[in-house]
Amino acid sequence: MSFLDISQVSKSFGGPPVVDQVSLAVSRGEFFSLLGPSGCGKTTLLRMIAGFETPDSGTISIEGEDMTGVPPHRRPTNMVFQSYAIFPHLNVFDNVAYGLRKLKLPKESLRAKIEAMLATVRLEGLGGRAADQLSGGQRQRVALARALVREPKILLLDEPLGALDKRLRETMQIELRALQRKVGITFVLVTHDQEEALSLSDRVAVMESGKILQLAAPRELYDRPTSRAVADFIGEINFFHASVREMDFEKVMVNAGLLGIVALPRTNVAAGIKSGDHILLAIRPEHVRFSVDGLAGEIVAATFLGERSHFHVRIAGRSEPVAVSGSAPPSGPVHLAFPPEKLMALPTGD
């Protein structure tokens, strides 16, 4: 039995389901992310865990206890809202202490507890600051402190870094990860930013249209996506149309059009693909290599990104340029090589 159990949960708001028969299990102490584009149902799912929405069907259990019918204020979860929801009429101290009222702690221990939490989120000394005098990053940390000081079993985060600028976001991502490790609480994070999900999480559930497309650790999602949608959503990728000629236990022969006949390791092929199927061959830009032979092409765009550069290479027979990422190519005519062990075979998805 896992820590957070979501079983066949569905929810609709009067139209097609926003969350469609979703099941997943989160372990204690895990940093888990729900990743997907807007409208995929991830936020609704999060709110159902928190208790702000009720599932139409299915159950949500925390440590074995069924949460059906339990209102938000009685759940062992706490949420960091996208807008942070800092109480404007209270200062930082009172905001963070808000949820501890019921404990009726003596003044001294309350103060100690709050100060300790403020230090943990690096807001020491700001207890007296008024809510409207905080920067975006500070408000985010107040929201975190306020939720964490209640020592919830699960911390829910709804796009917590969306409102911050890039630099701050990156810093906060590192802090968030460190914080989670330090307090050891289970985090469930919702985001549309795949870089964020991949860098923070132990496991990620990629969602689309109310369903989970793939649930795996970040490395696996990146290297072995099981569908076109997941491959496309995570990082950048090149697709080629192809078809399967024959398969055995070790390798698969693929007729890859422009790329010729290639032999892929069986492990690079998504489940459910059989001989004769039309498939998509996918390869990440950083795995496409410039070489002396291979498909001839012409660089049509180059972007310098510091340690590596990003190129668009047009090849004959294909309207869309191939994305290549790496260091500068040799001068002169350009040839692209596609190492078969880096090619992935995915279902076409229709």
Added chain:
Amino acid sequence: MKQRGGNSSEGYSLLAPALLIMGLALAAPLLLMAITSLKSQSGVFLSQGWTLAQFGEVLGRASYRSLFLRSVLISGAVTLVTVALAYPMAYFVAFHARRKFFWLVALTIPFWTSYLLRVFAWKIILGFNGVINSGLLRLHLIDQPLEFLLYNPFAVVVTLAHAWAAFAILPIYVSLEKIDRSLLEAASDLGDSALRRFLRVTLPLSMPGVIGAAILIFVPTTGDFVTPELVGGTKGTMIANMIEVQFNAAGNWPLGAALSLIGMAMVGVIAVLFVASARAATRAAR
């Protein structure tokens, strides 16, 4: 993250009390007024049957027609004067004032005071022995008190223009404030002088506010009672004064109701025509 389409029935039940009271206090009475206008007064009671006699009376009598005309003309004058005077004031606050909040509050405070008292104040200012006359006499700027100040349409226009100033300033200010400053910079950049810029960019873009202000002032002033009654004299009476007479001294409620309905209809039609033609003119001027 606004409302989640929550429990709509809860929402309707919250809205219900206000709607109920307003329905009771507004819709039913107006309906009654419409009904009353279709009756006639016989002694203390209303007649049994229906009749259009009141409407015929109102539209047929020259004195009533000229009363309506005068009311419309006075309101028209008030609207023009108020809007024209308010525009530069609104312009100042929108473009040149540093403490806008202070100006806006300062401009609206007088209008939260009793309307009756303000009209009364104008009465003593404009009077034959009033503040202006006695002041001018004392300063030896005139020999005789000015007669034209009070108890005529002029007094009505001045008093109403003062009373409704805020209703002109605020809408015009809002529409001026909304103008993207970079548009003006672009106009400058393309060669326009300050005056041209105003005529070609600012003024047209502020038109919605001006039109809104005009309607906001014209419609209610036609139905004003207190000002014509206190400062209008016999030459400056308006529709509302006649309506009041029918409900008090003359005791002809159906006639009063008919006067009200025709008055409102007339004003409504004029307002609609005005807005339509103003919109057309603005579009044509592009």
Added chain:
Amino acid sequence: MKNRALLLYACGYLAFLYLPVLVLPIFSFNNSQFIAFPLSGFTTRWYAAMAADTAMLHALGNSLKVATVTALLSTMLGLSAAKAVTHYRLKGAGAALGFISLPLFIPDIVLGISLLLLLGTTGLPLSLAAVVLGHMLVCVPFALTVLIARFEGFDRNLEEASADLGESGWMTFWRVTFPLMLPGIVASLLLTFITSFDEFLVAYFLSGTEATLPIYIWGQLRFPERLPMVLALGALILTVSVGLVVLAEYVRNLGVKKPMVGA
């Protein structure tokens, strides 16, 4: 250069706006029966005479009663309607709001006489209660405007956050919703109070034998010898109104970033 001319105009305009308002206090201290220049010396006898006038005091009492009840009822109705419209997606909310705001566009005299007709038809007496009803017509839209603005600036997440942090519905209301709404409620009470207190025409038609203060003043206007006392009364009313409005404006903007003030 253009700025200087505009500034002068603005100050002149402001002077024009305040002129009548200032005339009242100035001449209320003037030791003369006549409201004219030259000024005849300072006196407070008009104030004393006014304070002794029992009819005036009775009318004042009536006005206070009516205004208080109107303020409370209008604010309550406005509160529930504002919450309904901002918290729930209601079909026809726009039409409902338009209907509720209709009295602002109908001349007072029409409001007065149509309510008179209602009372006549239903046989209910002319009274202060009728005046309250009439005043609510005008005050509820005001209350609504203030309260809707307050609700719309209110982050819905705040109530959810409070629930998330362990507070039940009632405690959430008490600790979060109410404190944040309070400035709006107070502002609404003050504005509706002043509106009702100063309202003349509808009260004139509906009050029957009991006079409100504006009706009392109206009655005095035909007696020239009473005018200075009316001035004294008027000056006092003006001062109080201005004070209340400034207070309402200050309270309304508590905890809210300065609204609609330039880029």
